[in-house]
Amino acid sequence: METIGFLMQGFAVALTPENLMFALFGAFVGTLIGCLPGLGPANGVAILIPLAFTLGLSPETAMILLTAVYAGAMYGGRISSILLNIPGDEPAMMTCLDGYPMARSGRAADALAISAVASFAGGLIGTLGLILLAPVLARFALTFGPAEYFALFLLAFATLGGITGKNPMKTVIAAALGIMVSTVGIDISTGTQRYTFGVLELYEGIDFILAIVGLFAISELLFFIEHKAGGGRDRVLVGKLTLTLKELVSTIPTQLRGGVLGFIAGVLPGAGASLGSFISYTLEKQVVGKKGKFGEGDIRGVVAPEAGNNGASSGALVPMLTLGVPGSGTTAVLLAMLISLNITPGPLMFTQNADLVWGVIAALLVGNLLLLVLNIPMIGIFVRLLSVPPMYLLPIVTMVAFVGIYSISNSAFDLYFMVAFGVAGYFLRKLEIPLVPIILGLLLGPEMEKNLSHAMVLSDGDWSILWASPLAMGLWIFAGLGLALPYLVGPLLRRRMREAIKESPVSD
Amino acid sequence: MTGLGDRILGLGLLILAIAYGWAAQQWPEPFGGAETVGPETFPTILAVVLAAGSLYLMLKPDPDAQWPLGKTALELVIAVVILVVYAVLMEPLGFVIATTFAVSLLSWRMGAGLRPAFLTGLVSAVAVYVLFNFGLSLSLPAGLLEVH
Numbered sequence: 246m247e248t249i250g251f252l253m254q255g256f257a258v259a260l261t262p263e264n265l266m267f268a269l270f271g272a273f274v275g276t277l278i279g280c281l282p283g284l285g286p287a288n289g290v291a292i293l294i295p296l297a298f299t300l301g302l303s304p305e306t307a308m309i310l311l312t313a314v315y316a317g318a319m320y321g322g323r324i325s326s327i328l329l330n331i332p333g334d335e336p337a338m339m340t341c342l343d344g345y346p347m348a349r350s351g352r353a354a355d356a357l358a359i360s361a362v363a364s365f366a367g368g369l370i371g372t373l374g375l376i377l378l379a380p381v382l383a384r385f386a387l388t389f390g391p392a393e394y395f396a397l398f399l400l401a402f403a404t405l406g407g408i409t410g411k412n413p414m415k416t417v418i419a420a421a422l423g424i425m426v427s428t429v430g431i432d433i434s435t436g437t438q439r440y441t442f443g444v445l446e447l448y449e450g451i452d453f454i455l456a457i458v459g460l461f462a463i464s465e466l467l468f469f470i471e472h473k474a475g476g477g478r479d480r481v482l483v484g485k486l487t488l489t490l491k492e493l494v495s496t497i498p499t500q501l502r503g504g505v506l507g508f509i510a511g512v513l514p515g516a517g518a519s520l521g522s523f524i525s526y527t528l529e530k531q532v533v534g535k536k537g538k539f540g541e542g543d544i545r546g547v548v549a550p551e552a553g554n555n556g557a558s559s560g561a562l563v564p565m566l567t568l569g570v571p572g573s574g575t576t577a578v579l580l581a582m583l584i585s586l587n588i589t590p591g592p593l594m595f596t597q598n599a600d601l602v603w604g605v606i607a608a609l610l611v612g613n614l615l616l617l618v619l620n621i622p623m624i625g626i627f628v629r630l631l632s633v634p635p636m637y638l639l640p641i642v643t644m645v646a647f648v649g650i651y652s653i654s655n656s657a658f659d660l661y662f663m664v665a666f667g668v669a670g671y672f673l674r675k676l677e678i679p680l681v682p683i684i685l686g687l688l689l690g691p692e693m694e695k696n697l698s699h700a701m702v703l704s705d706g707d708w709s710i711l712w713a714s715p716l717a718m719g720l721w722i723f724a725g726l727g728l729a730l731p732y733l734v735g736p737l738l739r740r741r742m743r744e745a746i747k748e749s750p751v752s753d
Numbered sequence: 754m755t756g757l758g759d760r761i762l763g764l765g766l767l768i769l770a771i772a773y774g775w776a777a778q779q780w781p782e783p784f785g786g787a788e789t790v791g792p793e794t795f796p797t798i799l800a801v802v803l804a805a806g807s808l809y810l811m812l813k814p815d816p817d818a819q820w821p822l823g824k825t826a827l828e829l830v831i832a833v834v835i836l837v838v839y840a841v842l843m844e845p846l847g848f849v850i851a852t853t854f855a856v857s858l859l860s861w862r863m864g865a866g867l868r869p870a871f872l873t874g875l876v877s878a879v880a881v882y883v884l885f886n887f888g889l890s891l892s893l894p895a896g897l898l899e900v901h
Contacts, residue, residue: 299891412815418766418806425773425799437780437792440773463836470832470863471821636863637873640856643836647852648881651843652891660840668833675818676762698790 248380255603258305259611267302267310268608272615275317280325280627284642285334286318287574287681288461292642294454294582295649304586305601309608311582312562315575316368316612319558320620323360323551324627328353328483336554339522343539343546350542354624355488359544360551361620362493363500367552368613370504371511371559375566376606378512379595382567386592391699392711396720398693401570403727404514405682412677413728419678423686424693426451433691434698446658453581453687455650455663460680462646463667466639468674483628496548499529503552510553511560514572514727521560525553559609566602567592569692574681580688756814763810766803774800828862835859847896852878 258264278289290311297307322337327344340360347356389397402420403413429440430450441447503525510521529549530539539546562579565571569590571580583590588598595602620627650663670680697711704710712718777796821829839855857874861867885891 300889414806414809418803418810421799421803421806422766425796425803428796428799432792435792439780439792439796440776466859467829467832470828471825473825473864634865636860636865637869639863640859641873641877643859644852644856644877644881647839647843648848648885648893651893652885657840657844660843661837664833664836664840667836671829675820676758677815677818678762694795697795701790 248376251380251599251603252376252607254600255605255607256611258600258604259309259607264306264309264604264608265611267306268313268612269615269619271310271313272317272612272619275314275319276321276324276616276619276627277317277630278314279318279321279323279334279337280631281321281633281638284465284638285461285574286315286322287578288465289318290314290575290578291454291457291461291581292646292649294578294585295458295653296645297582298585299649299652304588304598305604307582307586308579308601308605311579312605312609313612313615315579316555316558316609317616318575319368319555320361320364320616321627322554323364324357324624325631327356327360327547328628328631336519336522336557337550338519339526339550339553340547342526342550343541343543346540346542347544347547351484352487352542353483354486355492355544356547357483357624358486358488358621359493359496360547361617361624363496363503363548363551364555364620365613365617366497366500367504367507367555367557368559368616369610370501370552371508371556372606372609372613374505374508374512374556375559375563375609379563379567379602379606382563383592383595386568389592389716390714391696391703392714393717393720394696395693395700395711396717396724397568397570398689398696400514400720400724400727401564401572401689402682402685403724405572405679405685413731415678416682417728419673419680419682420686422678423683424690425686426456426683427453427687427690428694433695446656451662451687452653452659453684454585454653455659456666456687457578457581457684458646458650459663459666460670460683462643463664464670464674464680466643467667467671469635469639483625492544496545499545499548500552502528502532503549504556507553507556508560511557511572512563514564514723519554521557522550522554525549525556562609565590566594566605569594570689571685574684577681577684577688581684584688755816758817758820759810759814763807763814766807766810770800770803770807773803831862832859835862843896844894845896847898848893849878849882849898850896852881 259268274293275286275289278284278286293311293314297310302310318334319336322332322334323340323344326332326337326340327348330341330345332338332341344356344360347353402416405416405420427450429447431438431441431448438448506525506528507521510524526546526549529545530537533539533543533545537543537545558575561571561573561576565576565580569580571577580590588594588601646663647660650659651657653659673680673683700710701708704713712721774797777793777800780793782791820826835855835858839851842851842854853871853874855874856877857871860873861870865873882893885893
C-alpha cells in the first residue's frame with residue numbers, strides 16, 4: 246500500500262497553510278471563471294499561468310493553484326446552466342436540460358445545491374480513480390521507448406477532436422500549425438537556427454504561454470465584439486432551499502453511476518468531459534425509465550451530468566500526469582505550466598517529483614471539499630456576479646492578460662506577438678480550425694521531434710522502428726481510428742446530442 | 754461559390770507549407786556530418802502533412818462561416834488597433850495611463866456609457882498597478898507618472 250504512503254505525503258504538501266490558501270483562492274476564482282460569460286476554463290487557467298510565475302510560487306503551489314482553478318471551473322459551469330439555460334462551459338450543456346426547468350418551477354436553490362453535491366461526488370470518485378489508476382499506468386508507461394512515445398503523441402493529436410468532432414482534417418492542420426510554430430528557434434541537438442530570420446527575440450523560440458493567452462483571451466474578446474454580446478443579464482432570484490435529506494439520499498446511486506461513467510470518459514482519449522456528462526445523463530434516463538420526469542425538472546437529470554462532468558475532469562488528469570499527453574484543452578494548459586516549471590511530464594514524474602504529483606492529487610481532494618463548502622453557502626455571491634456585463638468584464642480580463650505576459654519578460658515585443666496570435670486565433674476559429682490541437686502542437690512538438698530522432702539513432706536510421714513493436718503498432722491503429730471514426734459515427738452521435746436537447750420542452 | 758473561406762485558407766496554408774518546407778532544405782549541414790534525423794527532417798515531414806491537409810481543404814471545403822461586414826468589421830479593426838496601441842504606449846506613457854485609455858475605450862466600444870467605461874478603466878488600472886507594485890513588488894512601468 247505504498248500509494249497510501251504517497252498520498253499522506255501529498256496531504257502533507259497540500260495542507261501547508263500557504264498551499265491551502267492558494268487552493269481556496271483557486272477554487273473561488275475557478276468557480277468564478279466557470280460561471281462568468283466569456284471565460285472558459287482553458288482561457289481562465291491560461292491567464293493565471295503568467296501570474297503564477299510572477300508571484301514566484303514554488304512548483305507545488307503553482308500546480309495546486311491551477312488544478313484548484315480547473316476543478317472550480319467545472320463547478321461554476323452549472324450555475325448559468327441552471328439559472329439562465331445558458332451553459333457556462335461546454336460540459337455543462339446537459340445540466341440545462343433539467344436544471345433550468347427546476348429553476349423555472351421555483352426550485353433554483355435546490356438545483357444549485359444538489360448539483361454542487363453531485364459535482365463533489367463526481368470529483369471525489371474521479372480523484373479516487375486517479376489515485377488508483379495513475380500509479381499503475383505510470384509504471385506501465387515506463388516500458389515505452391521513443392518509438393512508442395512518438396506513436397502516442399500521434400494518437401493524442403488524432404483523438405483530440407473527439408468522436409463528436411466535425412472535420413478531423415482540420416484537427417490535423419491545426420496540429421501541424423502548432424508543431425510548426427514550436428520549431429522556430431535554435432535546434433537543441435544541432436544548434437541550427439530555424440525560422441528565426443535573424444530576429445534576436447526568436448532565437449529562444451516562441452513562448453507558448455503568450456501564444457496560449459493570445460489565442461484564447463484575445464480571440465474571445467474579438468468574438469464578443471463581433472456578436473455584440475456586451476450587455477448584461479438580468480438578476481436572477483434564487484429563492485429558498487427546500488431540498489430534503491430524503492431526496493438527497495435518493496440520488497446517491499445516480500451520483501455513483503455518473504461519477505464512474507464520467508471518470509471513464511475522461512481517461513479515454515477523444516471522449517472528454519462533454520461526452521462524459523452526455524453519457525451519464527442518457528444512461529440515467531435509461532436506468533430510471535418511465536418513472537422519471539426527465540426534461541421537466543427531474544432532480545436526477547441534474548445530478549447525473551454534473552457528477553459525470555466532474556468525474557471526467559479528474560479522469561482527464563490521468564493521461565496528462567502519467568503520460569504527459571493531455572486529452573483536453575484545459576489539461577493541455579496545465580501541461581504548459583508543468584513544462585514551463587521545467588518539470589518533464591510523464592511516468593518519471595511519479596518518482597522524481599512525487600511531492601508535486603501527490604501534492605496535486607491531495608489538493609484535488611481538499612479542493613473538492615473546499616468547493617462544496619464554497620458552493621452551497623456562498624452561491625449568492627456567484628449568482629450576483631453572473632449579471633456583470635461582459636462589456637466591463639472582458640476589457641479587464643484582456644488587461645490582466647497583458648499584465649501577465651508583460652510581467653514575464655518586461656518586453657513590449659511579447660505583447661505584439663500576443664495580439665498577433667489573438668488575431669490569428671480569431672480567424673482560425675471563424676474557419677472552424679480548432680485551437681486546442683495548435684496548443685498541444687506547441688507543447689508536444691519539441692518532445693515529438695526528440696523522440697523521433699532518438700528512435701532513429703536506436704534503429705540506425707531504419708524508419709520502420711516507429712511501428713515495429715506491437716504496442717507502437719496498436720497506438721498507430723488507434724490513431725488511425727481516431728481520425729476515421731468521426732466520419733463514420735460522428736454525425737450519428739452529434740444528431741443524438743442535438744435531439745436530446747431538442748426534446749426538452751423548455752428550449753424556447 | 755461555397756466554401757470560399759476554406760479554399761482561401763487552404764491556398765494560404767499550401768503556400769506556407771511550401772515556403773516552410775523549402776526553407777528547411779536550405780540549412781547548412783550541421784557540424785559533424787549529416788545524420789538520418791537532421792534539423793530539417795521533422796520540418797520536412799510537417800510541411801508534407803500540412804500540404805496534404807491544405808489540398809484536402811481546397812478540394813472538400815466546409816460551408817462558409819458568416820463573416821462580419823461593414824460596421825461590425827470596423828469595430829473589430831478598432832479593437833485590434835486599441836490593443837496594438839496599448840502595447841506600444843505601455844512603456845512610454847506608463848501602465849496606469851495606457852491601461853485607463855485601453856480599458857475605457859474597449860468597454861465604451863462594447864456598449865458601455867462613457868462615464869462608467871472611464872471609471873472601469875481608471876479603477877482597474879489603479880487597482881492592478883497598486884496590487885502589483887506595492888503588494889507583489891513587481892514593477893509595472895510608471896511612465897509619465899514617475900516621481901523623480
